[in-house]
Amino acid sequence: MAHVMPDLFKIDVKAHAITHARTEMVARGKVVATDEPPERGGTNLFATPLETMLSSFLGCTNVIANYVAGLLKIELRGMEMDICGHFDTRGVFGKADIASPFPVIELRVVLDTDASDEKIAELQRLTGEKCPVSVLLRRAGCEIQESWMRK
Structure with a gap:
């Protein structure tokens, strides 16, 4: 049975600065x-x-890709992913006014599936359109260079 999600709900996270470099957050x-x-x-x-943000992108990609695979009737037996964010520090340190602190993010997804190349391309497209983290990053000006392939 599918879980029904409300149209809008709040996600609350509380944080405590342990030191200037370490933060502990509590979510649910x-x-x-x-x-x-x-x-x-x-x-x-x-x-x-920043590593946590990129990790969130991978986690969200996993969840949404599996959801979309179900819609497309694609059997996913597994996924391996890696990500590389190209971080432009000039904005943080006031050296330049930059459009995005991550001008390029490379995402590689390796699927354990028998789906056709066309189905994989559709899975990639729809996942990118539906994944909230992907949508936020793209709208923030990140160029996401994706490579989706079969194992």
């Missing part, structure tokens, strides 16, 4: 933490906020 009673590496004054215990 689950703790999420971010940190920075030692060279930026952190303890390196957790992923950085």
